[in-house]
Every structure is written in C-alpha cells, then in structure tokens.
Amino acid sequence: MSAPLLSARGLKLAFGGVKAADGIDLDVMPGEFLAIIGPNGAGKTTFINMTTGYLKPQGGRIEFAGEPILGLSPRAIVRRGIGRSFQLPQLFTEHTVIENAALALAAHAGIWSPFVPLLRPGYRAAAERLLDRFGIAHLTETRADALNEGARKLADIAMAVALEPRLLLMDEPTSGVAATEKMQVVETLVRVLRAEGVTAVFVEHDMEVVARFADRVAVWSQGRIAALGPPEQVLNDPAVLRDVIGIAGHA
Amino acid sequence: MVGWLQDNGLLLGLAALDGLAYAALVFMVAVGLNLVFGVLRIVNVAHGSLFAIGAYTAASLGLFFASQGLPPLAGYFALVLAAALVGALLGPLIERFLLRRIYGHEEVLQLLVTFALFMILEDVQKLVWGVQPVSQDLPMTYLGTIDVPFGDDVIPFTKYQLFVLPGIAVATLVGLALFLRRTLAGRMIVAVTADKEAATAMGIDATRIMLLTFTAGAALAALGGALASPTTSLVPGVGAQTIVLSFAVVATAGLGQIEGAALTSLMMGLGRSVAVYFAPEFEVVVPYLIMVAVLLVRPQGLFGVLETRRV
Amino acid sequence: MIAEGLIALVGAGVLLAVAIAVPWLKFVLTIALAKGIAVLGILLLLRAGQVSFGHAMFLATGAYTVAFLAPAMPEALLLIPLGGLFAGLLGLLVGLFVVRYRDIFFGMLNLAISMVLYSLLEKLYHLTKGTDGIRVARATYAGFDLPRETQEWLMFAIALGLAALFGTLVAAYLRSPMGRALAGIKTRETRLEFLGVSARRVLLFAYVASAVMGGIAGTLVALTTRHVTPLLGYWTSSGELVFIAILGGAGSAVGAFLGAVAFELVRVYAAASVADAWQMILGGVLLLVILFAPGGLWGILAGRLKVRA
Numbered sequence: 001m002s003a004p005l006l007s008a009r010g011l012k013l014a015f016g017g018v019k020a021a022d023g024i025d026l027d028v029m030p031g032e033f034l035a036i037i038g039p040n041g042a043g044k045t046t047f048i049n050m051t052t053g054y055l056k057p058q059g060g061r062i063e064f065a066g067e068p069i070l071g072l073s074p075r076a077i078v079r080r081g082i083g084r085s086f087q088l089p090q091l092f093t094e095h096t097v098i099e100n101a102a103l104a105l106a107a108h109a110g111i112w113s114p115f116v117p118l119l120r121p122g123y124r125a126a127a128e129r130l131l132d133r134f135g136i137a138h139l140t141e142t143r144a145d146a147l148n149e150g151a152r153k154l155a156d157i158a159m160a161v162a163l164e165p166r167l168l169l170m171d172e173p174t175s176g177v178a179a180t181e182k183m184q185v186v187e188t189l190v191r192v193l194r195a196e197g198v199t200a201v202f203v204e205h206d207m208e209v210v211a212r213f214a215d216r217v218a219v220w221s222q223g224r225i226a227a228l229g230p231p232e233q234v235l236n237d238p239a240v241l242r243d244v245i246g247i248a249g250h251a
Numbered sequence: 252m253v254g255w256l257q258d259n260g261l262l263l264g265l266a267a268l269d270g271l272a273y274a275a276l277v278f279m280v281a282v283g284l285n286l287v288f289g290v291l292r293i294v295n296v297a298h299g300s301l302f303a304i305g306a307y308t309a310a311s312l313g314l315f316f317a318s319q320g321l322p323p324l325a326g327y328f329a330l331v332l333a334a335a336l337v338g339a340l341l342g343p344l345i346e347r348f349l350l351r352r353i354y355g356h357e358e359v360l361q362l363l364v365t366f367a368l369f370m371i372l373e374d375v376q377k378l379v380w381g382v383q384p385v386s387q388d389l390p391m392t393y394l395g396t397i398d399v400p401f402g403d404d405v406i407p408f409t410k411y412q413l414f415v416l417p418g419i420a421v422a423t424l425v426g427l428a429l430f431l432r433r434t435l436a437g438r439m440i441v442a443v444t445a446d447k448e449a450a451t452a453m454g455i456d457a458t459r460i461m462l463l464t465f466t467a468g469a470a471l472a473a474l475g476g477a478l479a480s481p482t483t484s485l486v487p488g489v490g491a492q493t494i495v496l497s498f499a500v501v502a503t504a505g506l507g508q509i510e511g512a513a514l515t516s517l518m519m520g521l522g523r524s525v526a527v528y529f530a531p532e533f534e535v536v537v538p539y540l541i542m543v544a545v546l547l548v549r550p551q552g553l554f555g556v557l558e559t560r561r562v
Numbered sequence: 563m564i565a566e567g568l569i570a571l572v573g574a575g576v577l578l579a580v581a582i583a584v585p586w587l588k589f590v591l592t593i594a595l596a597k598g599i600a601v602l603g604i605l606l607l608l609r610a611g612q613v614s615f616g617h618a619m620f621l622a623t624g625a626y627t628v629a630f631l632a633p634a635m636p637e638a639l640l641l642i643p644l645g646g647l648f649a650g651l652l653g654l655l656v657g658l659f660v661v662r663y664r665d666i667f668f669g670m671l672n673l674a675i676s677m678v679l680y681s682l683l684e685k686l687y688h689l690t691k692g693t694d695g696i697r698v699a700r701a702t703y704a705g706f707d708l709p710r711e712t713q714e715w716l717m718f719a720i721a722l723g724l725a726a727l728f729g730t731l732v733a734a735y736l737r738s739p740m741g742r743a744l745a746g747i748k749t750r751e752t753r754l755e756f757l758g759v760s761a762r763r764v765l766l767f768a769y770v771a772s773a774v775m776g777g778i779a780g781t782l783v784a785l786t787t788r789h790v791t792p793l794l795g796y797w798t799s800s801g802e803l804v805f806i807a808i809l810g811g812a813g814s815a816v817g818a819f820l821g822a823v824a825f826e827l828v829r830v831y832a833a834a835s836v837a838d839a840w841q842m843i844l845g846g847v848l849l850l851v852i853l854f855a856p857g858g859l860w861g862i863l864a865g866r867l868k869v870r871a
Contacts, residue, residue, distance in 0.1 A: 075755055078755075078757065084756065093749045099742055103742055108758075114738050114740040116738055296669075296670075352853065357611065362613055366613075366669075366845075367844075370844055370845030373842075374842035492677070495677050499674055532685040533685075535681035539677070
C-alpha cells in the first residue's frame with residue numbers, strides 16, 4: 001500500500017462551544033476521489049479550511065506528501081500543490097472567463113510582467129485549451145458574472161486545475177447547479193481530474209453523485225468521522241442512512 | 252531625568268490638562284463617526300465638516316445672543332442649540348438626499364460621494380463665515396479659572412476645559428452606553444448594526460433607524476465643534492484636521508468600539524498636547540504616529556475584534 | 563487600444579496647436595499634463611477599487627526634491643527622475659503600510675499620512691520656509707542655460723513626452739497580468755490568494771508606480787511654476803487629483819489627460835472669480851459625475867466615437 005497523499009491526525013477546533021473538528025483522523029490516498037458527506041454544520045468546510053491554511057486547528061497535525069503543512073500560509077499551501085474550489089465560485093467577476101483562466105495560468109507560471117498583455121497569443125491559446133477541457137471554450141469572452149451556475153463552477157475548478165495541484169479540495173461542486181446540468185458538470189470534472197491524475201476530496205450532498213463518482217466516502221457528524229469506506233458499503237449503512245441521508249438526501 | 256522633570260514639570264502638567272480637554276472634544280467627534288459607521292456602513296468623510304459647522308454656528312449664535320444683551324448663560328444655550336440645529340437640519344438632508352442613494356454600493360463610490368460632500372461643506376464654511384478667524388470665548392471666560400495644584404506649584408486652568416468638556420464627554424459615553432443597552436431605540440440601533448437583514452425581518456424600520464443614527468452622529472459632531480468653539484479661534488481647515496484625527500481615533504481603537512474610542516482619544520489628546528508644548532513642529536504628527544504604531548502591531552485596532560474571513 | 567492611441571495622438575496634436583496659437587496657455591497646458599501624469603496613478607489605484615485621498619504628498623515630494631536640489635544641481639534632466647525616485651521611495655515606505663488596508667482605511671490612512679507631510683512642510687520653517695514656500699532656482703537643460711521662452715517650450719515638450727510615455731506604459735500595464743490581477747483586487751481579492759498570489763504585493767507595485775508618477779508630476783510643476791509651497795501636498799490638492807480622475811473617467815489612460823486639461827482650463831478662467839466656492843463647485847460636479855455620468859468625460863467621448871474603453 002502506498003503512502004497517503006494527505007494525512008490528518010487528531011484535528012481539533014471549536015468555535016465557542018461548537019466542536020467543528022473533534023479529533024479528525026483521515027488519510028487520502030494518491031489518485032482517489034474521496035467524497036465527504038454529512039449534515040450542515042458537521043464541520044465539512046472546516047476540514048477544508050484547516051487543510052488549506054485558512055483556519056488553524058487547536059490541536060492535531062496535517063501532512064501533505066509526507067511533510068507537515070500546519071502553520072503554513074494559504075498561499076504557501078497552494079504552492080505546495082493543494083488546490084481548492086468553492087461552494088460559491090470565486091471568480092474575478094468583472095473579468096472575462098478567458099482572463100480568469102489566463103490569470104490562473106500566469107499565477108502558476110509566476111509571470112508578472114507589467115507590460116506584456118495577459119492575453120498575448122501564447123497565453124490565450126493555453127487558456128483556451130484549459131477551458132476547452134472543461135467544455136466551456138465557447139464562453140471565453142463572457143464576463144464571469146454573466147455565467148450560469150454550472151459554468152461558474154467549472155470555471156472556478158478550471159482555475160484551481162491551472163495551478164496543477166496534486167490534491168484538489170472541492171466544496172460542494174454541484175450545489176446550485178440545475179438538476180439537468182448536474183451530471184454533465186460532474187462528468188466533465190471527473191474526466192479532467194482523472195486525466196490530470198489529480199487526487200480529489202469533495203463535499204457533496206447529492207448521493208447519486210457520490211455513489212457514481214466517489215472511490216470512498218467519509219461521513220462527517222458533529223466534528224467527527226462517523227463512517228468511512230466504499231460508497232456501496234457506507235451508503236447502505238443503516239446508521240448513516242438514518243443520520244445523514246435522512247437529513248441531507250435528495251432535495 | 253529627575254532634573255528635566257523638575258524643570259519641565261509644570262509644562263508637563265499643563266500639557267496633561269490641555270490633553271484631557273482636547274481628548275474630550277476628539278471623543279465627541281469619533282464616537283459619532285463610529286455610531287454612523289456601525290449602522291450605515293459608511294465612514295462619512297464629511298463628518299469633520301459637521302464639527303466645524305457646529306463650531307461656527309455656536310460662535311455666531313453666541314455672538315448674536317451677546318449682542319442682544321442676553322446674560323452669559325445664554326452662551327451655553329447657544330452651544331447646545333448650535334449642535335441641535337446642525338444635527339436636525341444637515342443630518343436628515345445629507346442622509347435622505349445623498350447617502351440613501353449609495354447604500355450597498357461599492358465602497359469606493361461611497362468614499363467618493365462623502366469626499367465630494369466634504370469638499371462642498373468646507374467651502375460652505377468659507378462662504379458663510381469667511382476666512383477671518385471667528386472667536387467667541389465667553390462660555391469659557393465666564394466660568395473663570397481654577398488653580399490646579401501641581402507639586403509645589405499651581406497651574407491656573409479654565410474651569411470650562413477642566414470640568415465642562417471632560418464632564419460632557421463622560422456624560423456622552425455613559426449616556427450613549429445606557430441608551431444603546433437600555434432603550435428600545437438604542438437596542439434597535441444595536442440590532443441594525445449587528446445584522447441589518449435580520450433586524451428588518453424582525454420588523455425594525457431600518458430606513459428610519461439609519462436616518463436617526465446619522466442625525467444623532469451629525470449632532471454629536473456638531474456638539475463637539477460647539478464645545479470646542481470657545482477654546483479656540485475658528486479658521487478654515489478645521490474640518491479636514493478633525494476628520495483625519497477622529498478617523499485616527501476610530502481606526503486605532505477599532506471600528507465600532509465606543510469605550511475603546513474614549514481611551515484612545517485620551518491617549519491621542521495627551522500625546523498631542525505634550526507635542527504642542529515640547530515639539531510644536533510635530534503637533535500634527537504625534538496622533539498619526541500613535542495610529543501607525545498601533546495598526547502595525549494590531550491591524551484591527553487596540554480594542555477591535557478581528558472579523559473572521561468568510562470563505 | 564489602437565483607437566485609444568489614435569485619440570491620444572489627436573489630443574496631443576490639438577494641445578500642440580493650442581500652445582502655438584495661444585502662447586500663454588502653454589503654461590496652463592504644461593501643468594495640466596503634469597497633473598494628468600499624477601492622475602494616472604490615481605487611476606491605477608481605482609482599478610483595484612481603492613482611492614487615495616492623500617496622493618498629493620507624492621506630488622509635493624517631487625516638487626520639493628526639485629526645490630531642495632536645484633541650487634546645488636540645477637540640471638532639470640536629472641531633477642525630474644530624482645523627484646520620481648524619491649517619491650517612489652516614499653511610496654514604497656508608505657505603501658508597505660497602507661496596502662494592508664482597503665477601502666475607507668486605505669483612503670483615510672493616505673489622507674492622514676499626507677496631512678503629516680503637509681504639516682511638516684509647513685512647520686519646519688528653517689528647512690522649507692513654511693507657507694512662504696521656496697523659489698525654485700533656475701534650472702539648466704542638458705547643461706544649457708536657456709532663455710525663458712525656450713525653457714517654457716521645452717517644459718511643455720517634456721511634459722507632453724512624459725505624458726505620452728506614462729500614458730502608454732499605464733495602458734500596457736492595465737492589460738498585463740499584473741494589471742489584470744490589480745483589477746481582480748476590486749472584485750475578488752480572495753481568489754488571488756487562492757492562486758498563490760499576494761494581493762498586497764500586486765497592490766504595492768501599483769502604489770509605488772503611482773507614487774513615482776506623482777513625483778514626476780511634482781517635478782514638472784515645480785520646474786514650470788518655479789515656486790513650491792506646502793499647498794501642493796494639502797488635502798485639497800489630493801482632492802483635485804481624485805476629482806480629475808473621476809471627471810476624466812477611470813476607464814482609460816486618455817481620460818486622465820482629458821480630465822486634467824478640462825480642469826486646468828476651467829480653473830484658469832473661473833477659479834479666480836469663485837475662489838471661495840471653488841472646492842464646493844468641484845465637489846458638486848464630482849457628485850454629478852459619480853451619480854449621473856460614471857464613465858466621466860472619456861466615457862462620454864468613447865460612447866460618441868463607439869470606442870471600447
């Protein structure tokens with residue numbers, strides 16, 4: 001068995017009296033797709049925030065590729081290869097889609113010339129290729145604030161992928177996406193991530209998405225991992241069905 | 252050191268008394284700025300101009316009352332009347348016709364609008380009161396001075412600056428705290444400050460609360476100016492100094508901190524007075540040095556609470 | 563971009579023609595071009611959604627650099643870059659502090675720091691001669707001591723050349739990765755951090771650039787008016803820069819110069835008659851532009867000519 005890519009041990013964090021993380025132990029293996037499910041307030045986003053350096057746990061440790069990352073700044077963690085995407089996509093709303101993508105590529109390449117256009121030919125082509133892989137190449141000239149939710153999510157994730165992360169943490173990649181688009185969005189996303197060899201952890205409320213795309217499922221409950229295993233096992237566990245899916249199942 | 256203190260002790264004592272009086276005035280302006288920001292989410296760049304207009308109005312009213320042969324006590328009435336007039340006239344005018352158009356807009360636009368208002372009000376002062384110094388110190392001279400014992404010496408100091416100014420500042424601090432905690436209107440203001448949507452959903456008329464708060468803030472600034480008017484001659488430019496100084500207080504204390512603003516006013520008032528007596532070139536610099544030093548160490552201000560970043 | 567360049571070229575031609583036809587306006591136009599260069603700096607910061615109410619401090623820095631150094635070293639072609647350099651250094655120092663803040667804090671901290679500089683210029687009389695100001699020693703140009711008329715023409719030409727240079731640089735900058743990241747600060751600063759980019763550094767670069775342009779503008783003003791006073795760094799001067807930026811329109815580098823020329827021309831004809839109400843008129847017009855013509859003069863012009871800003 002290979003070493004885990006991400007390894008969290010004993011993460012603890014409380015806000016006032018609420019325990020958002022109460023001893024989280026989790027290993028994420030290279031190449032896997034791990035879904036996190038659980039009711040609202042269980043601490044799912046808190047886990048992502050701790051892993052990406054936005055929240056500092058009060059106890060525990062996190063290692064990425066064998067090195068401790070706790071205490072590093074969010075920017076340093078990004079540069080080590082942990083990307084993230086958001087429940088509410090974080091796009092530069094007054095920029096076009098291609099500018100968003102090109103900025104991500106420029107950030108990754110560390111190219112900050114103040115006098116060469118962002119969209120000079122070579123850059124433009126690279127940005128178009130990136131968007132094409134996500135199936136949104138037809139939207140290059142659209143302003144980001146004019147996109148529908150599915151395209152916004154894909155653009156958001158495309159920007160994270162532009163940084164060539166080894167691990168991508170996605171917070172509810174399908175929330176807000178119209179039901180008719182949902183499967184298509186996830187399929188596109190999974191195809192690109194698999195092709196890139198990106199390991200992914202994603203928070204998801206849609207059990208159909210989880211069942212189809214996750215290699216393993218972790219069930220969050222009150223700051224703890226209540227169950228962990230392959231979807232067919234976890235999603236049929238009566239306790240999970242009662243506590244989690246009963247609350248946060250199909251909308 | 253001991254020798255220096257003996258030589259300069261009196262001056263230091265005088266600086267302390269001056270600083271206290273000055274701090275009281277700064278606090279009056281800063282607290283209004285804070286209150287308005289809490290509810291309207293706008294830092295009003297023209298807030299200092301309301302201080303200046305309050306001061307000019309008070310001086311004019313005082314001079315008018317005196318010319319009518321009214322007793323000196325009327326001078327105090329002039330101070331309060333000036334604050335009430337400026338608050339009640341300019342407050343609603345500005346809120347209703349200007350600020351209400353820009354709630355929820357980008358901050359840069361709000362800043363530009365209140366800055367434009369500031370430019371306008373600065374010249375309104377010049378048009379109405381001219382550029383020659385205006386002074387009406389009767390409310391201060393009428394009370395006379397008191398000998399403040401200081402070591403073996405005494406410092407004669409005006410009762411107005413020693414008692415009236417700090418007294419009113421303390422009364423404002425206590426009164427405001429009680430008002431916000433104990434009265435219905437006060438609690439509504441607190442509710443809107445904490446969460447406008449939730450407050451509106453509970454049936455609070457946020458529009459009205461915003462109007463009232465802005466008016467109250469304007470009146471507090473004008474009262475600060477009115478109280479300051481007997482202690483100095485009024486010249487153009489007071490508004491600019493006042494807004495940056497009161498902003499410095501608010502930023503150093505932390506946005507929204509009323510008690511903190513009181514302590515910070517004291518600190519800056521004392522710092523400034525010491526500079527006035529010992530290094531007058533740096534009078535203006537001292538409060539900002541304090542601010543920069545504090546913000547470098549605590550970006551959220553001395554008493555400010557760090558807002559958790561929403562991701 | 564090409565259309566914008568064409569308009570700028572036409573504009574420069576018009577200015578040159580006016581300067582030839584009405585010689586005494588040369589002075590006014592030189593000042594307008596200098597101010598326009600400073601306004602380019604305000605424009606950069608506006609791209610990031612930030613506004614500085616103290617930017618005249620950099621203008622004053624450039625101007626006083628000239629006033630202090632000219633007696634010992636009267637070479638204008640050295641004084642101009644030196645003014646930019648000193649303003650840039652001050653910008654770096656101030657910038658390291660203010661780029662930690664946004665919005666009202668950014669605006670007011672700039673104002674506060676500029677008030678400090680102003681009061682020092684005013685109070686340190688033995689160095690600055692206080693509000694009397696300093697008469698700027700006669701400058702040489704590449705070693706030549708030129709007659710007055712030639713000097714005026716030369717200053718006009720230098721101002722025009724520098725305006726073209728900085729206008730082009732700023733236009734390029736706004737389209738570059740740095741410039742687009744700067745604009746990203748306005749809409750989604752957090753995303754920059756998620757891309758592993760320091761938003762503060764992006765803003766600091768723009769801030770220092772804007773300080774350098776402010777300083778260069780200050781040197782041009784000092785060399786043209788031959789007299790510097792603390793008033794150059796007073797908040798009203800900063801207010802004017804912001805005013806011109808909004809009047810001209812924040813959408814384009816050309817707007818800065820359009821606004822500056824309009825502003826200075828109106829001021830020459832109108833300011834004397836309404837001296838006490840000048841700020842009030844500026845404030846009123848500023849309100850009207852913000853509320854009713856947010857694109858400014860450039861927006862109106864570009865709309866007419868169907869140029870994409």
